[in-house]
Amino acid sequence: MKLTWLAPAALLAATFSAQAAEVSGTVTFTNDYRFRGVSQTSGDPALQGSLDVGFDNGIYAGIWGSNVNFGDTDNANLEIDYYIGRYGDITEDLSYDATLYYFQYHGYNDGTDIDFAELDLRASYKDLTLLVAYAPDYVNSGDDYSYIALDYSTAITEQVNLDLHAGYTSGDAYKDAEYSDYSVGVSGSAAGLDLSLAYLANDVEGATTDDLDDNTVVFTVSRTF
Numbered sequence: 001m002k003l004t005w006l007a008p009a010a011l012l013a014a015t016f017s018a019q020a021a022e023v024s025g026t027v028t029f030t031n032d033y034r035f036r037g038v039s040q041t042s043g044d045p046a047l048q049g050s051l052d053v054g055f056d057n058g059i060y061a062g063i064w065g066s067n068v069n070f071g072d073t074d075n076a077n078l079e080i081d082y083y084i085g086r087y088g089d090i091t092e093d094l095s096y097d098a099t100l101y102y103f104q105y106h107g108y109n110d111g112t113d114i115d116f117a118e119l120d121l122r123a124s125y126k127d128l129t130l131l132v133a134y135a136p137d138y139v140n141s142g143d144d145y146s147y148i149a150l151d152y153s154t155a156i157t158e159q160v161n162l163d164l165h166a167g168y169t170s171g172d173a174y175k176d177a178e179y180s181d182y183s184v185g186v187s188g189s190a191a192g193l194d195l196s197l198a199y200l201a202n203d204v205e206g207a208t209t210d211d212l213d214d215n216t217v218v219f220t221v222s223r224t225f
Contacts, residue, residue: 019055026050028222033066036147036167037181037202040079042069043211058088068105071212076114077107085120097122114139127154131167143172153187160188163198179204185218194222 026049032039033046040046052062061084068079085099099120118135131149138145149167156162165183185198197219204213 019057022054024052024054024224026052026222026224028220030218030220032216032218033068034200034216034218036149036169037179037183037200037213038204039212039214039216040066040068040070042071043214043216044069057086059086060084075107075109076105076112078105080104080106093126095124097124114141116140118145128152135171135173138171138173141173143175145169145171145173156186159190160186163187163196177205192223194220194224196220 028048028050029045030048031045032043033041033048046066046068048064048066050062050064052060054060062082064081064083066079068076070076081104082102083099085097087095087097089095097120099122101118101120102115103118104115116135116137116139118133120131120133122132123130129151131147131151133147133149135145137143147167147169149165152164153161163183163185165181167181168178169181170178179202181200181202183198183200185196187194187196189195197217199215199217201215202213
């Protein structure tokens with residue numbers, strides 16, 4: 001496992017050890033693990049979990065994991081993501097969030113290495129959030145990757161939110177294969193659980209021909225401790 005990059009994160013955690021820290025964990029079940037419109041489990045369910053620590057100054061770090069299945073010719077079975085970032089308020093309505101991710105994929109028995117780093121930058125104004133993501137060496141391919149998305153979430157009742165999303169994938173890694181993804185859904189909380197139901201669509205070439213990029217309905221339930 002490539003963990004040497006986490007040394008700065010460990011130093012950072014030590015630096016802020018004197019500050020108040022909040023630790024939380026989340027367990028999630030979904031009928032299909034989708035990442036930017038494309039299934040990471042070939043349309044199958046996923047069990048996911050995360051452990052996070054956040055400081056009063058807006059700095060946070062965590063680890064997240066999920067089962068994966070990219071198809072019969074690929075034997076990756078586990079994704080583990082490490083991340084560190086900072087968020088803060090600029091005004092009462094405007095905020096930012098910057099996160100550095102390192103994605104790891106386990107299960108390969110032939111030496112395949114598709115681990116990569118990505119920087120995500122978010123700006124939120126009221127109910128609207130803009131995301132710009134960039135990976136200089138996507139899946140260890142030598143090609144770059146970028147993703148831009150716009151999300152809108154607003155309360156339609158006291159318990160239920162309406163969630164709208166549009167995203168666009170591009171970069172050298174997706175040269176001549178750029179695509180857009182969209183979703184519309186509802187989310188809310190009940191009995192200590194966070195629930196969401198959404199319809200996901202994309203314009204990946206052949207998007208109705210396999211379990212990785214079919215348009216689909218995704219249900220997710222999670223509990224945070």
